[in-house]
Amino acid sequence: MNNNKKSPVRGSRAFTLLEILAAIAILSVIAINLLYSLSEQHRGTTDIVNKVIAANFAKDVIDYMKSLPYSDVDNSFNGVETFVSSEKFKDLPPLREPFKREIEIIEFKNKPLVAGSDQKINYKLIKVNVSFDKNINSKVNLIATLMVEKFSK
Secondary structure (H helix, E strand, O other), X not given: OOOOOOOHHHHOOOOOHHHHHHHHXXXXXXXXXXXXXXXXXXXXXXXXXXXXXXXHHHHHHHHHHHHOOHHHOOHHHOEXXXXXXXXXXXXXXXXXXXXXXXXXXXXXXXXXXXXXXXXXXXXXXXXXXXXXXXXXXXXXXXXXXXXXXXXXX
Protein backbone atom coordinates (compact mmCIF):
# COMPACT_ATOMS: atom_id res chain seq x y z
CA MET A 1 0.00 0.00 0.00
CA ASN A 2 1.30 3.42 -0.84
CA ASN A 3 1.45 5.77 2.16
CA ASN A 4 2.65 8.73 0.13
CA LYS A 5 -0.82 9.67 -1.07
CA LYS A 6 -2.44 12.52 0.78
CA SER A 7 -5.60 11.79 2.69
CA PRO A 8 -8.62 13.22 0.88
CA VAL A 9 -9.91 14.69 4.15
CA ARG A 10 -6.82 16.71 5.00
CA GLY A 11 -6.59 18.58 1.76
CA SER A 12 -10.27 19.37 1.28
CA ARG A 13 -12.18 22.17 2.95
CA ALA A 14 -14.98 20.60 4.99
CA PHE A 15 -17.27 21.86 7.72
CA THR A 16 -16.01 21.30 11.20
CA LEU A 17 -18.17 19.83 13.94
CA LEU A 18 -18.37 23.25 15.60
CA GLU A 19 -19.70 24.88 12.41
CA ILE A 20 -22.31 22.15 12.00
CA LEU A 21 -23.48 22.54 15.61
CA ALA A 22 -23.70 26.33 15.23
CA ALA A 23 -25.79 25.93 12.05
CA ILE A 24 -28.12 23.46 13.80
CA ALA A 25 -28.55 25.86 16.74
CA ILE A 26 -29.40 28.77 14.44
CA LEU A 27 -31.88 26.68 12.45
CA SER A 28 -33.45 25.43 15.71
CA VAL A 29 -34.06 28.97 16.95
CA ILE A 30 -35.66 29.90 13.62
CA ALA A 31 -37.82 26.74 13.58
CA ILE A 32 -39.03 27.27 17.17
CA ASN A 33 -40.03 30.87 16.43
CA LEU A 34 -41.80 29.82 13.24
CA LEU A 35 -43.76 27.07 15.02
CA TYR A 36 -44.74 29.45 17.84
CA SER A 37 -45.91 32.01 15.29
CA LEU A 38 -48.02 29.42 13.46
CA SER A 39 -49.54 28.27 16.75
CA GLU A 40 -50.50 31.82 17.75
CA GLN A 41 -51.93 32.44 14.30
CA HIS A 42 -54.11 29.34 14.57
CA ARG A 43 -55.30 30.32 18.04
CA GLY A 44 -56.16 33.83 16.84
CA THR A 45 -58.04 32.53 13.82
CA THR A 46 -60.01 30.08 15.95
CA ASP A 47 -60.93 32.89 18.36
CA ILE A 48 -62.17 35.11 15.52
CA VAL A 49 -64.25 32.30 14.02
CA ASN A 50 -65.79 31.52 17.43
CA LYS A 51 -66.65 35.20 17.97
CA VAL A 52 -68.43 35.36 14.61
CA ILE A 53 -70.39 32.18 15.42
CA ALA A 54 -71.25 33.56 18.89
CA ALA A 55 -72.46 36.84 17.37
CA ASN A 56 -74.69 34.86 14.98
CA PHE A 57 -76.16 32.85 17.87
CA ALA A 58 -76.93 36.10 19.72
CA LYS A 59 -78.39 37.78 16.63
CA ASP A 60 -80.64 34.75 16.02
CA VAL A 61 -82.24 35.24 19.45
CA ILE A 62 -82.70 38.97 19.00
CA ASP A 63 -84.27 38.56 15.56
CA TYR A 64 -86.52 35.77 16.85
CA MET A 65 -87.74 37.88 19.78
CA LYS A 66 -88.38 40.86 17.54
CA SER A 67 -90.66 38.66 15.44
CA LEU A 68 -92.81 37.81 18.48
CA PRO A 69 -95.67 40.02 19.68
CA TYR A 70 -94.56 42.55 22.28
CA SER A 71 -96.63 40.93 25.06
CA ASP A 72 -95.09 37.47 24.46
CA VAL A 73 -91.57 38.65 25.25
CA ASP A 74 -91.23 38.59 29.02
CA ASN A 75 -88.73 37.65 31.68
CA SER A 76 -89.50 33.94 31.24
CA PHE A 77 -86.82 34.07 28.54
CA ASN A 78 -84.24 35.17 31.12
CA GLY A 79 -81.62 32.60 31.94
CA VAL A 80 -78.74 30.59 30.59
CA GLU A 81 -79.15 28.28 27.64
CA THR A 82 -76.54 25.63 26.93
CA PHE A 83 -76.09 23.49 23.85
CA VAL A 84 -79.03 21.33 24.94
CA SER A 85 -81.98 22.34 22.80
CA SER A 86 -84.39 24.69 24.54
CA GLU A 87 -88.14 24.51 23.98
CA LYS A 88 -88.37 28.31 23.87
CA PHE A 89 -86.07 28.51 20.87
CA LYS A 90 -87.10 25.39 18.98
CA ASP A 91 -87.36 27.39 15.74
CA LEU A 92 -83.74 28.54 16.00
CA PRO A 93 -80.63 26.54 15.12
CA PRO A 94 -79.51 24.75 18.29
CA LEU A 95 -76.45 25.88 20.16
CA ARG A 96 -73.48 23.59 19.91
CA GLU A 97 -70.76 22.92 22.39
CA PRO A 98 -68.86 24.92 23.79
CA PHE A 99 -71.25 27.86 23.29
CA LYS A 100 -73.50 29.08 26.10
CA ARG A 101 -76.16 31.78 25.68
CA GLU A 102 -77.37 34.04 28.48
CA ILE A 103 -80.50 36.10 27.86
CA GLU A 104 -81.89 38.98 29.90
CA ILE A 105 -85.08 40.91 29.13
CA ILE A 106 -85.33 44.28 30.84
CA GLU A 107 -88.69 46.06 30.67
CA PHE A 108 -89.05 49.82 30.93
CA LYS A 109 -92.50 51.28 31.59
CA ASN A 110 -93.71 54.86 31.27
CA LYS A 111 -90.31 56.28 30.39
CA PRO A 112 -90.18 59.74 28.81
CA LEU A 113 -89.79 59.67 25.04
CA VAL A 114 -87.13 62.38 25.28
CA ALA A 115 -85.85 64.33 28.25
CA GLY A 116 -88.48 66.78 29.47
CA SER A 117 -91.22 65.30 27.27
CA ASP A 118 -94.72 64.49 28.46
CA GLN A 119 -94.94 61.54 26.06
CA LYS A 120 -94.24 58.20 27.74
CA ILE A 121 -93.28 54.89 26.17
CA ASN A 122 -93.00 51.27 27.21
CA TYR A 123 -90.18 49.24 25.69
CA LYS A 124 -88.08 46.17 26.35
CA LEU A 125 -84.35 45.71 26.10
CA ILE A 126 -82.92 42.36 25.01
CA LYS A 127 -79.45 41.60 26.28
CA VAL A 128 -77.74 38.47 24.93
CA ASN A 129 -74.32 37.24 26.02
CA VAL A 130 -72.81 34.27 24.21
CA SER A 131 -69.68 32.79 25.73
CA PHE A 132 -67.62 29.95 24.34
CA ASP A 133 -64.59 29.51 26.56
CA LYS A 134 -63.28 30.25 30.00
CA ASN A 135 -61.12 33.14 28.75
CA ILE A 136 -62.17 36.71 29.44
CA ASN A 137 -62.16 37.60 25.73
CA SER A 138 -64.37 34.64 24.86
CA LYS A 139 -67.68 36.44 25.14
CA VAL A 140 -69.88 38.33 22.70
CA ASN A 141 -72.46 40.81 24.06
CA LEU A 142 -75.33 42.09 21.92
CA ILE A 143 -77.98 44.49 23.13
CA ALA A 144 -81.09 45.41 21.17
CA THR A 145 -84.22 47.39 21.89
CA LEU A 146 -87.40 45.51 21.25
CA MET A 147 -90.35 47.25 19.65
CA VAL A 148 -92.03 49.97 21.58
CA GLU A 149 -95.39 48.90 22.95
CA LYS A 150 -97.20 52.23 23.01
CA PHE A 151 -96.94 55.95 23.22
CA SER A 152 -99.04 57.69 25.84
CA LYS A 153 -99.46 61.18 27.21
